[in-house]
Amino acid sequence: MTANEAVDARVRRRLRELRGEQGLTLQQVAERANIDVSTLSRLESGKRRLALDHLPGLAAALGVKADDLLGSAPPPDPRVRAKPLKMGAMTAWPLTSRGGAGGLQAFKLLVPFDGAEPPDELPVHEGHDWIYVLSGRLRLVLGEKDFVIEPGEAVEFSTWTPHWFGAVDGPVELIGIFGPQGQRLHVHG
Incomplete structure (x- = not known):
């Protein structure tokens, strides 16, 4: 050539x-x-x-x-610059751009301590959730079981299991990876 x-x-x-x-x-x-x-x-x-x-x-x-x-095309800026999202009392910072692998989206979430209790009927939807607690203590209700997730612990579960999470005794920072169905429920509503 x-x-x-x-x-x-x-x-x-x-x-x-x-x-x-x-x-x-x-x-x-x-x-x-x-x-x-x-x-x-x-x-x-x-x-x-x-x-x-x-x-x-x-x-x-x-x-x-x-x-x-x-010349060649300049490489795209790899930084994710999405604005934080408010969902009720929670704030979510997107860590991935739209259209990630398999529709998965990663978020840093701040769950404030607001004394919230799980609803009478826990949500169920298609998908799989993964959560890693950075700081604070997270209450996770999965079906009939109630867990306290400490900093440095991770959980993953099928979202076909009735579930809910909230702060135990102070604000909780966590990283969550949600599929499209879980993202709509946890992050947008």
Whole structure:
């Protein structure tokens, strides 16, 4: 592979990436770049060689510099920057972005001590929950059993088992991993 072929392949890839990121069609970019849509399609697919005079128009059509078409895509920012969620008295900080593996979402939760008691009918739903207590003491009711989970302890359970959790004698910080069903119940409601 020659240096020109490598540049050509890189520009084709960046054209597709930038067009996709911006949700633009071939037609829209072609009109903005003042080239024929079939020419743009052939450029992207590699059926036509890229000419240097195409770069300024394509870059302008995508709102980037020509250098952005010649380089690699910058790596995405890996930090999760979601805002905390309030659910009644609890606060949840998302630790994963939406669409995690298998729909699983991780949260740091602050469960305040508010004297809450489990409801008469404990919730049941599809899924599996995993909880790790960072600080405080967590009361976990699973079916007929009542547990106190201490800092440094983890629990995991099927959410088909009736369940509820709350703070024992002070605020509790925990990390929780919930599937989509548990996330809706624990984090959104």
